[in-house]
Amino acid sequence: MKHNFGAGPCILPKEVFQEASQAVLDFDNTGLSILEISHRSKEFEAVVIETERLVRELLNVPHGYSVLFLQGGASQQFAMVPMNILPEGAKAAYLDTGVWASKAAKEAKKVGQVEVVASSSDRNYCYVPKGYEIPSDAAYFHFTSNNTIYGTEVFETPKASIPIVVDMSSDILSRNINVADYDLIYAGAQKNMGPAGVTLVIIKDDLFGKSGRTLPTIFGYEAHAKAGSMYNTPPVFSIYVSMLNLRWLKAKGGIAVIEQENIVKARTLYDEIERNPYFRGTADVADRSRMNVTFVMDTPELEAEFLALAKERNLIGIKGHRSVGGFRASIYNALSIGSINALVDAMQEFEEGKK
Amino acid sequence: MKHNFGAGPCILPKEVFQEASQAVLDFDNTGLSILEISHRSKEFEAVVIETERLVRELLNVPHGYSVLFLQGGASQQFAMVPMNILPEGAKAAYLDTGVWASKAAKEAKKVGQVEVVASSSDRNYCYVPKGYEIPSDAAYFHFTSNNTIYGTEVFETPKASIPIVVDMSSDILSRNINVADYDLIYAGAQKNMGPAGVTLVIIKDDLFGKSGRTLPTIFGYEAHAKAGSMYNTPPVFSIYVSMLNLRWLKAKGGIAVIEQENIVKARTLYDEIERNPYFRGTADVADRSRMNVTFVMDTPELEAEFLALAKERNLIGIKGHRSVGGFRASIYNALSIGSINALVDAMQEFEEGKK
Incomplete structure (x- = not known):
C-alpha cells in the first residue's frame, strides 16, 4: 500500500475511488457511464443538488449564500474576485503569505488597485503576519487560509468592516469554520473536496454585481448562481466524485470528527519532527499548518538518503517544494493516521540507522 | 445494451470507459488512482504530452499553432476570444447560425463591437447562410461549424482576409479539416474528444496578445501555451480520458476512417427519414449535419408514441431540443452503425405498426 502525501491533486478515500471506478462503467444503474450522461439528465441534476446540499450541511452555510461549482481553479478566482467585486477606481487589500497569496494580489492588480497590508516574505513566508490594519476604504480584504508550500495556516x-474573501483551497472541509465570518470563500477542489477540475465558491449573495463592471456572463458569479451551477456544461465527473467524497465525510461524522483526526495526525508528525534530532520544522509553531507539514534536515546532504528510504517505505510525494526545500508531508482528510505512523516509523528508522 | 444518442456529454467508446475505470483504481501501475496523482508527476506530464501529440497528428496541425487544454468549455471561449484578439475600438464579425453562435456574438459584445454578417434565424436556423460578405476591417470572423440544436453543419x-475563428465543439475530430484554414479553433471536449471538463484550443501563435488588452494571466492564451497547458492545475482526469479516446481514434485509422463511417451513418439515417412517411428532416439538405440529425413528425401527436417505442428499444437521448421539437439523434464518432440500424429498425417498426 502506498501512502500518498502529495500536495494536490491528492489522496481521496479508497471507497470513493471504488465507487467512481464503478460509475465510469455504469452510473447509478442507468446502463450508461457517468462520462456519457447528459448534464441535463435527471440523474446528474440529482448529483449537483446533493453535492450542494452536502456542502451546505457540512459547512453549515447560512441563508443568503450561494454555493457554486465552477471551473478554472483558484487561479481563475484570482481574476474573477476583483472582476466581480472591485469597482473601477476602488482598491482591494491583500495579505501576502506566500506564492499563491502573492499571485492572487498580482492578478487583482491587472483588474484594479491593490494594497498589500502585510507580508511575511521577509522570512520566506514561515509565519503569518499579525497586527496589521485592514483599510476600511478598500472594497474587500483577501487572504489565503492555508499556505500549501510553506506549511502555515491562518x-x-x-x-474587518469590509467584505472578507478567502482562498481556502487547501484547508476547506478540514476544520470547523464559521462561514458567516466570510463574504466569499473559494477553493480548488483538488485537496479535501474532490479531484481536479472543479472549484467551489461560497458567496454572499449581496456581492453579486458589486463591481458594477460589464463582464462576459461566464465571469459573473450571479449567472452561475441563478443557473444552479449549470450556466454552461459543468465538469460532470469532478462534481460526481466530489459528491462521493462529501458523502464519505458526512458518514465519518462530518467536520467535527475529521478536525479531531487532523489535529491528532498533525500533532503526531510535528511531535516526531521536534523529537527527532535529524529533522527540523520550518514554520513558526503558532502558525503551523495541519494540512501541509514542512520540515528540513540540519544536514541537507542527508535529505536524498531519507527520500530514498521514504520511497522504499512507499511514502509518496514528501519531497518539499523548491521554495522551501527538504520535505513536505501533505496530510489531508483522506490520509489515515496509519500513513502518519508509517512516516514517523521511517523517520525513527533513519535516526536508528545513524547510531 | 443502450444506444446513446445524447447530444453531449455523449457516448465514448466502451474500451475508453473500461480503461478509465481501471485507472481510477490504479493508474499506469503506479499503485495510485488517476484522481490522486500530482499533475506535476512525470506520469501525468506524459499524458498531457501524448494528448497534445495525438491532437497534432490526427488533425495534422501545422507548425506555428499551439494546442491547449483549458477549462470552461466553449462558453468561456466566447469571452476569451474577443478578450485576446479584439482590440479596443475594433469590431469583430460573427455569423449567426443558432443559439450558440448567437451567444458567442452576444458575449463578444460585452468586450467590444460586433457585426453580425448574416443570420439564418428567419427560418429557425434550418440552414447555413451563404453569399454573405466578411468585412475586411474586422479583427476576426467567427462562426460555428456544427449547430448541435438545429442539425446543420458548415x-x-x-x-476571408482576416483571421478566422471557429467553434468546432460538436464536429471536431469527426471529419477532415485543414487547420491552416483557421487561425483559432476551439471545442468543448464533451462530444468527440472526451468527457466534460476540458476545452481544446488550437491557436496560431501570431494571435497571442493581439488585442493589446491587459488581461488576468489565466485569460490570455499565451500563458497556457508557454506552460504546456499547465499554467494552473489542469483537469487531470478529463485530459486523461481524452487521451484514451484519441488513442482509440488513431487505432481505428484516424480521421479519414471515422469520417467515412460518419458519412455512412448519417446517410443511413437520413435515407430512412426521407423514405419513412412518418418522419421529416428539419434541416435543408445541403446543410445537414453528420453529427446531429434533427427530424420531426408530420403528425406531432404521434411523437410521444415513437419516443415510448424508442425507450423500449433502448434508444436513449433522441428527444429533440425544445427550439426544434421532434427528435434529434446525435451520432458522434463512438456511436456504431449498429446503433443507427437499431434506430432505423424502430422507425420501420413504428411505420409497420400503423399499417
Whole structure:
C-alpha cells in the first residue's frame, strides 16, 4: 500500500475511488457511464443538488449564500474576485503569505488597485503576519487560509468592516469554520473536496454585481448562481466524485470528527519532527499548518538518503517544494493516521540507522 | 445494451470507459488512482504530452499553432476570444447560425463591437447562410461549424482576409479539416474528444496578445501555451480520458476512417427519414449535419408514441431540443452503425405498426 502525501491533486478515500471506478462503467444503474450522461439528465441534476446540499450541511452555510461549482481553479478566482467585486477606481487589500497569496494580489492588480497590508516574505513566508490594519476604504480584504508550500495556516479569521474573501483551497472541509465570518470563500477542489477540475465558491449573495463592471456572463458569479451551477456544461465527473467524497465525510461524522483526526495526525508528525534530532520544522509553531507539514534536515546532504528510504517505505510525494526545500508531508482528510505512523516509523528508522 | 444518442456529454467508446475505470483504481501501475496523482508527476506530464501529440497528428496541425487544454468549455471561449484578439475600438464579425453562435456574438459584445454578417434565424436556423460578405476591417470572423440544436453543419470554410475563428465543439475530430484554414479553433471536449471538463484550443501563435488588452494571466492564451497547458492545475482526469479516446481514434485509422463511417451513418439515417412517411428532416439538405440529425413528425401527436417505442428499444437521448421539437439523434464518432440500424429498425417498426 502506498501512502500518498502529495500536495494536490491528492489522496481521496479508497471507497470513493471504488465507487467512481464503478460509475465510469455504469452510473447509478442507468446502463450508461457517468462520462456519457447528459448534464441535463435527471440523474446528474440529482448529483449537483446533493453535492450542494452536502456542502451546505457540512459547512453549515447560512441563508443568503450561494454555493457554486465552477471551473478554472483558484487561479481563475484570482481574476474573477476583483472582476466581480472591485469597482473601477476602488482598491482591494491583500495579505501576502506566500506564492499563491502573492499571485492572487498580482492578478487583482491587472483588474484594479491593490494594497498589500502585510507580508511575511521577509522570512520566506514561515509565519503569518499579525497586527496589521485592514483599510476600511478598500472594497474587500483577501487572504489565503492555508499556505500549501510553506506549511502555515491562518486559524483566526481577520476582523474587518469590509467584505472578507478567502482562498481556502487547501484547508476547506478540514476544520470547523464559521462561514458567516466570510463574504466569499473559494477553493480548488483538488485537496479535501474532490479531484481536479472543479472549484467551489461560497458567496454572499449581496456581492453579486458589486463591481458594477460589464463582464462576459461566464465571469459573473450571479449567472452561475441563478443557473444552479449549470450556466454552461459543468465538469460532470469532478462534481460526481466530489459528491462521493462529501458523502464519505458526512458518514465519518462530518467536520467535527475529521478536525479531531487532523489535529491528532498533525500533532503526531510535528511531535516526531521536534523529537527527532535529524529533522527540523520550518514554520513558526503558532502558525503551523495541519494540512501541509514542512520540515528540513540540519544536514541537507542527508535529505536524498531519507527520500530514498521514504520511497522504499512507499511514502509518496514528501519531497518539499523548491521554495522551501527538504520535505513536505501533505496530510489531508483522506490520509489515515496509519500513513502518519508509517512516516514517523521511517523517520525513527533513519535516526536508528545513524547510531 | 443502450444506444446513446445524447447530444453531449455523449457516448465514448466502451474500451475508453473500461480503461478509465481501471485507472481510477490504479493508474499506469503506479499503485495510485488517476484522481490522486500530482499533475506535476512525470506520469501525468506524459499524458498531457501524448494528448497534445495525438491532437497534432490526427488533425495534422501545422507548425506555428499551439494546442491547449483549458477549462470552461466553449462558453468561456466566447469571452476569451474577443478578450485576446479584439482590440479596443475594433469590431469583430460573427455569423449567426443558432443559439450558440448567437451567444458567442452576444458575449463578444460585452468586450467590444460586433457585426453580425448574416443570420439564418428567419427560418429557425434550418440552414447555413451563404453569399454573405466578411468585412475586411474586422479583427476576426467567427462562426460555428456544427449547430448541435438545429442539425446543420458548415462543410465549406468561409474565405476571408482576416483571421478566422471557429467553434468546432460538436464536429471536431469527426471529419477532415485543414487547420491552416483557421487561425483559432476551439471545442468543448464533451462530444468527440472526451468527457466534460476540458476545452481544446488550437491557436496560431501570431494571435497571442493581439488585442493589446491587459488581461488576468489565466485569460490570455499565451500563458497556457508557454506552460504546456499547465499554467494552473489542469483537469487531470478529463485530459486523461481524452487521451484514451484519441488513442482509440488513431487505432481505428484516424480521421479519414471515422469520417467515412460518419458519412455512412448519417446517410443511413437520413435515407430512412426521407423514405419513412412518418418522419421529416428539419434541416435543408445541403446543410445537414453528420453529427446531429434533427427530424420531426408530420403528425406531432404521434411523437410521444415513437419516443415510448424508442425507450423500449433502448434508444436513449433522441428527444429533440425544445427550439426544434421532434427528435434529434446525435451520432458522434463512438456511436456504431449498429446503433443507427437499431434506430432505423424502430422507425420501420413504428411505420409497420400503423399499417
